[in-house]
Amino acid sequence: MGLIAVSVALATPLVPDGDEARSWAEQELRDPVYATAEPTAFDRVARAVGEFFAALFSPQVPTGWGPALAVVAAVVVVVVIAAAFVIWGVPRATVRARAATADLFGDAEQRTADQLRAAAAAAADAARWDEAIVLRFRALARSLDERGIVTTPPGATVHAFARAAARAFPAAGDELEAAASAFDDVRYLRRPGTAQLHALVARVDDRLARARPAGAEPLAAPA
Structure with missing residues (x-):
């Protein structure tokens, strides 16, 4: 029996022909081990997404992808802008416009410094x-607020x-205190304003409009 098996084994060719090789391959691939090695649906989706982004940043764009890339670029721009609003907030000009409608020394005031x-x-003319002093001091405060130096x-x-x-x-510390006292005198103490007091407030406003602040960070007047 052993001699017969050896004879048969020796008679079997070591290199199969085409049909026999295909038959062997089909039998081998029926093994469950190969089924578990097949890519899953998630694997195929992930590969497709990776190929898409690789093509997106490739210097050679496939034919017919022009409109798709334009849509993707527009979506990316919108997402970046939205993220910027979330992280850094609204632009500074909008913040200033909103601040311009806020209370200013007890009254709602929407006018700019100018x-x-x-x-x-006009009131001084x-x-x-009284009105000229109050308005000019408000102009001083609004000017520093618009410049981002002192918020009120x-x-x-x-x-x-x-x-x-x-x-x-x-x-300008002493002049600022004197101008604030002039505002208080005519606004709350009902003392009559004068041309000299108006000139004092106007002088401080003009001086600070041309001056550069000592620090870079904006200061806030405590409520």
């Missing part, structure tokens, strides 16, 4: 000194603003 200066000059939150007093502004402009 508009307040013009209104103060008509010798309405609702409830801040003129003297709190003057102290905050003095930290940014130390050389």
Whole structure:
């Protein structure tokens, strides 16, 4: 029996022909081990996504992908802009526009610094000194707020603003306090304004409009 098996084994060719090789391969691939090695649906999707992004950043764009790439680029731009809004907030100009409608020393005030200066000059021309002083001091505060030097939150007093502004402009500290006192005199104490007091406030406003602050960080007048 052993001799017969050896004879048969020796008679079997070591190199199969084409049909026999295909038959052997089919039998081998029926083994469950090969089924588990097949890529899953997730594997195929992941490979497709990877090929897509590889083609997206490839210098050679496949034919017919032009519109698709344009759509992808537009979506990426929108996502980046939305992320910028979430991380850094709205642009500074919008913040300033919203601040311009806020309370300013007890009154709602939407005018810009230049508009307040013009209104103060008109009041001074008509010798309405109380109004001119109040408007010019508001112009001073609004100007520093627009420049991002001193913010004036609702409830801040003129003297709190003057102290905050003095930290940014130390050389003008005394003049700022005098201008704040002039505002208080005509606004709350009902003392009559004068051309001299208006000139004092206007002088401080003009001086700080041309000056550079001592520090880079904006200061806030405490409420």
